[in-house]
Amino acid sequence: MNSIIVRYCFAASIALALTALPAAAVEQNCRFIPAKADREACYKRQEEELAAKRKPAAPAAESTTLETLRQLRQDDDAVYRSINNICRGC
16 A cells, blocks of 8 residues: 555656756756846746746636536536435435
């Protein structure tokens, strides 16, 4: 059991390290630019790229939201119906 946990933690740490490498490499490129103006321009580009990645998705159309709510209501009703069929006094 412990070996499974150790393997999972090891795999998770490797995956985290691999996803963090590209971001660190991009920052190092800007850090070592000797000209101040070029270095600041590089940081500005990085900032804009990060902002574009973090930009929230466009709001969904209202009809899509209503359809989602209807589907959720139907799912809830199905769950409530199945709960009512459970024998509670057996």
